[in-house]
Structure formats: structure tokens, C-alpha cells
Amino acid sequence: MLYDKILLRIDLNKGMVCIITLNKCPENTRCIIVESDLPDAFRSRLMGLGWLPGREIKVLRKAPFGDPTIYLVDSTEISLREDDSKFIKVEPVYPAPLSVVSEGKYVVLRFEGGRVFIQKMKSLEIKIGQEITVLPHEEGCKINVIADGKNILIGYGMANKIFVEKK
Amino acid sequence: MKEITIALIGNPNVGKTSFFNALTGSHQYVANWPGVTVEKKTGSFKWNDYNVKVVDLPGIYTLNARSIDERIARDFLINERPDLVFNIVDGTNLKRNLYLTIQVIETGVKTVLILNQMDEVKNLDIKIDTRELSKRLGIPVIETIATKGVDIDSIMKSALSDSSRQIRYEIYPKELEDLFSSISRDIQNHDELKKFPPRWLAISLIEGDDFAKSIVRDHFAVPQEKDASLKIAKARYDFIDSVVKQVEQRPKEIWTITDALDHVFTHKILGIPIFISIMWMIFEFTFSISAPFSDLLSKGFDDLGSYAHLIPGWAGSLVGDGLISGVGSVLTFVPLIFFLFFSMGILEDSGYMSRAAFLIDRLMHRFRLSGRAFIPLLLGFGCNASAIMTTRTLEGEKERLISILINPFTTCSARLPIYAVISAAFFGAFGGFAIFSIYMISIVVALSMAIIFNFLLKNKETTPLIIEMPRYKTPTAKGLAIYTWSRGKHFLKKAGGIILGATVVVWLLSNLPFNAPIQDSLAAQIGKTIAPIFKPLGFDWHVTLALIFGGIAKEVTVTTLGTFANGNLEEFLGTILNPVSAYALMLFALLYIPCVATQATMKMETGSYKWPVFSVIWSLSLAYAVAFLFEKIAYLVI
Numbered sequence: 001m002l003y004d005k006i007l008l009r010i011d012l013n014k015g016m017v018c019i020i021t022l023n024k025c026p027e028n029t030r031c032i033i034v035e036s037d038l039p040d041a042f043r044s045r046l047m048g049l050g051w052l053p054g055r056e057i058k059v060l061r062k063a064p065f066g067d068p069t070i071y072l073v074d075s076t077e078i079s080l081r082e083d084d085s086k087f088i089k090v091e092p093v094y095p096a097p098l099s100v101v102s103e104g105k106y107v108v109l110r111f112e113g114g115r116v117f118i119q120k121m122k123s124l125e126i127k128i129g130q131e132i133t134v135l136p137h138e139e140g141c142k143i144n145v146i147a148d149g150k151n152i153l154i155g156y157g158m159a160n161k162i163f164v165e166k167k
Numbered sequence: 168m169k170e171i172t173i174a175l176i177g178n179p180n181v182g183k184t185s186f187f188n189a190l191t192g193s194h195q196y197v198a199n200w201p202g203v204t205v206e207k208k209t210g211s212f213k214w215n216d217y218n219v220k221v222v223d224l225p226g227i228y229t230l231n232a233r234s235i236d237e238r239i240a241r242d243f244l245i246n247e248r249p250d251l252v253f254n255i256v257d258g259t260n261l262k263r264n265l266y267l268t269i270q271v272i273e274t275g276v277k278t279v280l281i282l283n284q285m286d287e288v289k290n291l292d293i294k295i296d297t298r299e300l301s302k303r304l305g306i307p308v309i310e311t312i313a314t315k316g317v318d319i320d321s322i323m324k325s326a327l328s329d330s331s332r333q334i335r336y337e338i339y340p341k342e343l344e345d346l347f348s349s350i351s352r353d354i355q356n357h358d359e360l361k362k363f364p365p366r367w368l369a370i371s372l373i374e375g376d377d378f379a380k381s382i383v384r385d386h387f388a389v390p391q392e393k394d395a396s397l398k399i400a401k402a403r404y405d406f407i408d409s410v411v412k413q414v415e416q417r418p419k420e421i422w423t424i425t426d427a428l429d430h431v432f433t434h435k436i437l438g439i440p441i442f443i444s445i446m447w448m449i450f451e452f453t454f455s456i457s458a459p460f461s462d463l464l465s466k467g468f469d470d471l472g473s474y475a476h477l478i479p480g481w482a483g484s485l486v487g488d489g490l491i492s493g494v495g496s497v498l499t500f501v502p503l504i505f506f507l508f509f510s511m512g513i514l515e516d517s518g519y520m521s522r523a524a525f526l527i528d529r530l531m532h533r534f535r536l537s538g539r540a541f542i543p544l545l546l547g548f549g550c551n552a553s554a555i556m557t558t559r560t561l562e563g564e565k566e567r568l569i570s571i572l573i574n575p576f577t578t579c580s581a582r583l584p585i586y587a588v589i590s591a592a593f594f595g596a597f598g599g600f601a602i603f604s605i606y607m608i609s610i611v612v613a614l615s616m617a618i619i620f621n622f623l624l625k626n627k628e629t630t631p632l633i634i635e636m637p638r639y640k641t642p643t644a645k646g647l648a649i650y651t652w653s654r655g656k657h658f659l660k661k662a663g664g665i666i667l668g669a670t671v672v673v674w675l676l677s678n679l680p681f682n683a684p685i686q687d688s689l690a691a692q693i694g695k696t697i698a699p700i701f702k703p704l705g706f707d708w709h710v711t712l713a714l715i716f717g718g719i720a721k722e723v724t725v726t727t728l729g730t731f732a733n734g735n736l737e738e739f740l741g742t743i744l745n746p747v748s749a750y751a752l753m754l755f756a757l758l759y760i761p762c763v764a765t766q767a768t769m770k771m772e773t774g775s776y777k778w779p780v781f782s783v784i785w786s787l788s789l790a791y792a793v794a795f796l797f798e799k800i801a802y803l804v805i
């Protein structure tokens with residue numbers, strides 16, 4: 001049912017919801033599986049583990065050097081390689097990291113980073129609860145946002161740690 | 168007496184083997200990572216007037232099996248039709264486990280759900296309404312804690328009580344059910360297909376399962392429904408969701424100990440340094456803690472040896488040189504090997520194995536191996552033969568073959584006595600370092616061989632990798648004792664059997680003809696005939712013979728030299744080797760031919776003699792080349 005609903009939403013307001021591949025989701029992101037283009041055998045294996053369209057995945061941890069990644073579905077943690085996860089399409093659930101959202105108006109909800117990172121946010125004058133506008137940008141590049149009328153460029157790595165919600 | 172067969176089926180790492188051990192009183196291999204059991208294990212017990220045969224099987228997530236171990240479990244369920252299935256379920260992971268339960272019930276076999284790990288369920292504050300679960304699924308549900316023993320009587324009673332209130336629950340939407348019944352009708356039309364469970368066969372056909380398709384291939388064509396497998400899986404999960412919602416109460420996400428530990432152990436920066444330190448600690452711990460015990464044993468054998476030589480004639484020589492100096496030289500390392508297995512037991516039962524595989528995956532990927540292939544490699548440091556068995560969980564055929572072929576290059580515990588004896592004799596304070604360097608070389612060689620074999624076998628397939636991360640556990644004293652003993656026992660058995668036998672043969676050879684000096688003995692003649700081949704490596708006929716006999720079991724290399732040594736092995740080695748050729752011997756012993764048991768396992772796992780023969784030739788040439796080059800370079804440098 002959920003699956004149908006998502007498809008519907010995608011059809012109705014194209015461009016509003018962003019569908020990305022699972023490997024692009026930074027740590028701590030939650031997302032809903034939309035579909036997968038994996039080989040049948042592997043897909044059915046994942047289905048047995050609860051990886052079905054409409055189910056929620058949490059991105060738990062990336063290994064040193066960024067690959068593989070541990071994902072949580074239901075209460076099972078499994079590790080998948082980027083080679084495989086890039087075939088799985090997902091839709092991030094808000095609050096989502098700034099790096100995966102498309103252009104639009106958002107509210108900053110929380111920071112998932114250490115002290116240095118929070119210091120950095122302070123110096124950029126980005127605060128929790130603040131409203132920001134994300135401008136069009138290319139995938140994997142710096143993200144151009146307008147906060148308090150100021151134009152700020154936020155690096156991709158940093159954007160992974162800023163969790164926002166749709167305004 | 169009535170005979171019944173019970174199969175244990177369940178997801179990997181839920182406690183099937185622990186349950187099997189509890190039922191049958193056996194001590195099968197249990198560890199905290201998925202994929203430990205890779206073959207069918209049978210045991211039995213008596214209950215009232217039943218003779219119950221229990222079959223422990225490899226873990227599976229679904230009946231759509233792919234790898235060899237999964238196929239073993241599925242084939243047993245489908246082809247052998249056990250009288251009863253105990254479906255072992257991890258109570259902390261009900262949703263995922265019930266998927267298999269549904270599939271098992273669909274095969275029409277009488278199923279009992281064993282809700283295991285109830286202690287963990289309590290710890291995590293999860294509440295499960297067992298009675299409701301039983302009612303919903305229409306099968307008996309029994310709560311257990313397999314590691315703390317089980318109440319056989321009550322389990323058997325509820326399992327055999329005729330609660331066959333086959334309730335029909337609707338899992339699938341009507342259009343699918345219609346499809347199933349139409350295929351079931353096709354199936355009924357063929358007598359050859361009658362022996363298969365019709366509902367399972369029908370559903371699996373629609374799912375597009377290869378095994379099911381191969382069963383009916385000669386009989387009729389299956390209509391292909393687009394996305395049917397997805398619909399089926401979704402229907403199952405919707406059903407499971409509705410059941411679990413009714414029977415389970417789970418606290419909102421909590422920060423568990425496992426999360427906290429993972430934060431450290433799989434940390435992006437600290438993870439790999441921690442991994443390396445753990446490996447180093449195991450090495451250090453094993454050697455330093457076992458050293459005093461080994462010294463004690465060594466002294467004991469020396470004293471025994473000198474007593475034995477008091478026995479006049481050949482008997483004194485056989486006992487003194489052959490048994491005590493020979494076999495004793497290996498028995499000295501019993502503590503070392505037991506402590507090594509003890510450390511490996513901690514590693515395996517704590518849950519760290521999967522994390523290590525996860526951390527190291529990136530590196531393995533470079534060598535076109537999956538992180539999963541790392542586990543057999545690590546286990547190879549214990550014993551190659553049993554490690555090769557665990558490659559059954561690898562899906563890709565070529566990847567599996569490569570993993571089998573590179574495994575003997577990881578230096579197993581049987582080779583430890585060789586290194587230990589040589590380093591003690593030649594490298595003194597640097598002995599530990601010398602041995603550690605061999606371990607490092609062992610890893611480097613194994614991985615380089617992976618590249619070469621990948622190239623030779625034209626391995627292009629990269630098989631998808633899924634590793635499940637189990638919860639961390641504190642290994643129990645009892646579990647560790649059982650683990651260490653059951654693995655170490657193997658070493659003792661070998662010492663009392665094949666090693667003893669080979670040593671007696673060596674003693675005979677070196678004492679025939681009677682009363683001849685050893686230089687003229689049969690052993691010397693054989694050794695000297697072959698020795699020229701090893702001349703370039705600086706090995707004399709003693710070493711040559713030791714290496715040849717070492718092919719039977721690596722420890723025999725040491726016992727053979729011990730037999731020649733007349734009691735003082737270190738001194739004797741000093742007369743036939745120098746530090747350079749001694750290190751070359753360590754290299755050679757590391758690389759040359761897999762032992763007989765490993766060769767046999769290779770044959771069994773690849774199904775042909777080709778690969779063990781290849782492996783012998785390949786590793787022999789490699790060992791020769793490496794030892795030769797090492798000496799050439801070493802003499803240049805020194």
C-alpha cells in the first residue's frame with residue numbers, strides 16, 4: 001500500500017520528492033525503498049531480509065574509506081557494498097541531510113557532527129530552527145543556500161551532517 | 168521404538184547448533200557469526216518410546232537457496248521430508264525470522280516454532296505473546312534459551328501433541344491464490360511431481376525460483392507473471408507485520424551496548440587500528456602466555472628422554488628418540504595451540520568477526536574478494552582444512568575456488584611448532600619478530616595469490632555481499648572451554664595418530680639397517696637421494712626428509728628433526744642450518760604443499776582431484792622460488 005502511495009506521489013508532483021540511489025545517502029539518513037534494479041537472485045535474497053519497496057532503511061555506518069555501509073531494516077543490521085547499493089532507489093525521509101534534498105525551502109532540525117562541526121556551523125551562522133532556501137545545484141557539488149538573506153556555499157561533506165525538514 | 172526425524176531449520180546465527188547440542192548432548196561448533204554450520208550434522212536422543220534423530224542444518228534466510236550451504240538445508244527439507252521441523256527463531260528479530268517460517272509451513276511439513284534467545288528478548292525489554300503467536304500461525308510455539316539447556320520433555324510433548332488445527336490464514340491476494348491453484352492442478356497431473364509439496368512448488372514457481380523451475384522443466388511451462396516475486400514477498404511481509412503488531416511489544420529504539428561498541432569498533436578512523444591491535448594482541452597473548460607452559464613441558468620431555476635412554480637397546484632409542492624427542496617436540500606446543508584456539512574462540516564468539524569482515528571489505532575488494540571471503544582466511548590461521556569448508560557460504564563459484572586455493576597460504580596452527588623451534592634456535596630475542604614476519608608474509612602471499620588466481624581463472628563476476636552484523640556477546644567460560652577443547656582435541660588426536668605413526672616410521676628408517684650409524688641408515692639414503700634438489704636452498708638431507716614427511720602433517724617436520732636430534736633439537740639445528748637458511752626453511756614451510764587433510768578437503772569441496780594436485784605443484788614451486796630468492800638476496804646483503 002505504502003509502495004503504491006509513493007509511486008503516486010512521484011507521479012503527481014514530479015521533482016518535489018527526490019529519489020536517489022541508496023549509496024548516496026549519508027549516515028543517519030532514513031529512507032524508504034522505492035525500487036531496485038538488482039539481479040533477480042540478489043533481489044530475492046534482500047527481499048527475504050525485509051528489503052521491499054515501501055520499507056524504511058536506516059543508514060547506520062560507513063566503513064573506513066566509505067565502503068561498504070551498514071544498513072538497518074527492521075532489527076537486522078547488514079552490510080552492503082556500494083556496487084550493490086547503487087542499484088537501489090530510495091526516497092529520503094525528513095529530517096533528511098541537506099546534501100540529498102532538492103531545491104526548496106527547509107528548516108534546519110539538527111546537526112549530526114562533533115564539536116568542530118558545530119563550531120563551523122556557528123561561524124557560518126547556521127542555527128537550529130533556522131529557515132533556509134536551497135538553490136538548484138548539481139549532485140555531489142557544493143550546495144548553495146540562502147539563510148537570512150545571505151548566500152552561503154556549503155560543502156558536500158558538511159551538508160551530510162545538517163538535517164533539515166521540508167518547510 | 169518409533170523412529171522420527173527432526174530437522175532444525177532457521178536463519179543463520181539464531182542458535183540452531185546450540186539447540187542441537189542441548190538436545191543431543193553433543194559439542195558441535197558454535198560461534199557468533201552467520202554461516203558457522205555449513206554441512207548437515209546428525210545426532211540422536213531417546214524420549215519415551217521414541218528414537219529421535221535430529222539433523223542440524225546450515226542457516227538460511229529464505230528457501231530460495233543460492234550458495235552450497237543454503238542448498239543443503241533446502242534440499243533436506245524438500246527432498247528428504249523430515250517428520251518434523253523445529254524452526255528456530257531469534258526472538259529479538261521476529262519479523263525477519265517469520266519470513267522463513269511462512270515458507271517452511273508452505274512446504275506442508277509439521278512445524279514447531281522454537282522461540283530462542285529468550286534471555287536476550289528479556290534484556291532488550293521486548294514482550295512477545297507466545298500464545299497469540301501460536302494461535303496466529305497455527306503451530307506450537309516454545310520458548311527456549313538454547314545456551315542454558317532445554318527441557319526436552321516439554322518440548323517433545325508440545326511438538327507431538329496433535330495440535331494440527333490447520334488454521335487457514337490468508338496471506339496472498341486472490342489473484343495470486345488463483346494462480347497458485349491453477350499451477351497446483353498442473354502439478355497434480357504429473358505423477359513424478361507428486362513427491363514434492365504442491366503448494367511450495369506452485370508458489371516457488373511463481374516466485375521464479377531456479378530450483379523449482381528445474382524440477383518441473385520437463386513437465387510443463389510455467390506462466391511468467393511480472394513482478395510476482397515482489398507481490399508474494401510483500402504479501403508475506405504484510406501478513407507478518409499484522410501478526411507481529413499483535414504479538415510483540417518492543418520499546419522505542421534504544422541505544423544498546425552493541426551500538427556503543429560498534430561506535431568504537433567500526434569507527435572510521437579508529438576501526439582499522441583497533442583491528443590491527445586486536446590481531447597483534449592475539450598473537451602476543453598466545454605466545455607470551457603459553458611460553459612458560461611450553462618451557463615446562465619441554466623440560467619434562469627432556470628429563471623423560473634421558474630416563475628413556477637408560478632403557479637398553481632399540482627400545483630405549485625408540486622411546487627416547489622417536490617418541491619423546493620426536494613426538495614430544497610437538498607436544499611441547501600443545502599450550503601454544505590451545506591458547507591460539509582460545510583467542511580465536513573469543514574472536515568468534517564475541518561477534519567481532521562480522522565487524523572485521525566489514526572493516527576489511529574495502530581491502531578485499533581490491534583483491535576481488537568479498538568481505539565474506541575474509542572469514543575463511545582468518546579461520547585458516549587455526550586450521551586450513553576446516554576453514555576451507557566455510558567457503559561454502561560464498562556464492563560466486565570462481566570466488567569460492569579462489570578462496571579455497573589461497574587458504575593454505577594462511578599459516579595454520581600446525582606450522583607454528585616449526586617456526587617456534589627454528590626461531591628459538593636461531594633468532595633468540597628476535598624470535599617473536601621472526602614469527603610475526605612470517606604471519607605478515609603469509610597474509611601478503613595469500614592476497615597476492617588472489618590477484619593471480621583471479622587473473623588465471625578470468626574471474627570477472629563480483630558477487631554481491633551481504634554480511635549480517637550479530638549482536639555482541641560476552642563469550643561464556645563454558646562456551647570457550649568447549650570451543651577450545653573441541654578444536655585443540657583435534658591436534659592431540661593428530662599427535663597420537665598420524666604424527667606418532669609418521670615419527671615411528673622415521674625412527675625405523677633412521678635405524679635400519681640395525682646398528683648402522685645414522686649416516687648410512689635407510690633414512691639417510693633416501694634423504695641423500697632427494698637432497699640435491701634442495702641443495703640450492705641450503706637444506707641438507709635431514710631437512711629434506713623432514714619436509715617430505717611434513718607433507719603428511721606439518722608438525723611431522725618438527726618430530727622428524729626431533730628424532731634425528733637425539734634429544735637436543737636446538738643444538739642439532741645449529742649444526743645443519745645457519746640463520747639465513749633457517750629463515751628460508753621457515754618460508755618454505757609456510758608456503759609448501761597443503762597437508763594431506765587440507766588436500767582431501769580441497770578435493771571434497773571442488774569435486775575434483777585437479778585442484779589439490781594443482782595446489783601442491785603450485786605451492787611447491789612457489790615455496791622453492793621464494794626460499795631460493797630469499798637466500799640469494801640475503802647472502803648478497805650480508
Ligand SMILES: Nc1nc2c(ncn2[C@@H]2O[C@H](COP(=O)(O)OP(=O)(O)OP(=O)(O)O)[C@@H](O)[C@H]2O)c(=O)[nH]1
Pocket residue numbers: 177178179180181182183184185186196197198199200201202203204205224225226227283284285286287311312313314315516640646
Ligand atoms: N543469549 C543467547 N545466546 C544464544 C542462544 N542460543 C544461541 N546463542 C548464541 O548465538 C550464537 C549462534 O549460535 P549457533 O548455535 O552457532 O547458531 P546457528 O543457528 O547454528 O548458526 P549458523 O550455523 O551460523 O547458522 C552463539 O554465540 C550462541 O552462543 C540463547 O538462547 N541465548
Ligand SMILES: [Mg+2]
Pocket residue numbers: 183184185196203204224225226
Ligand atoms: Mg550452526
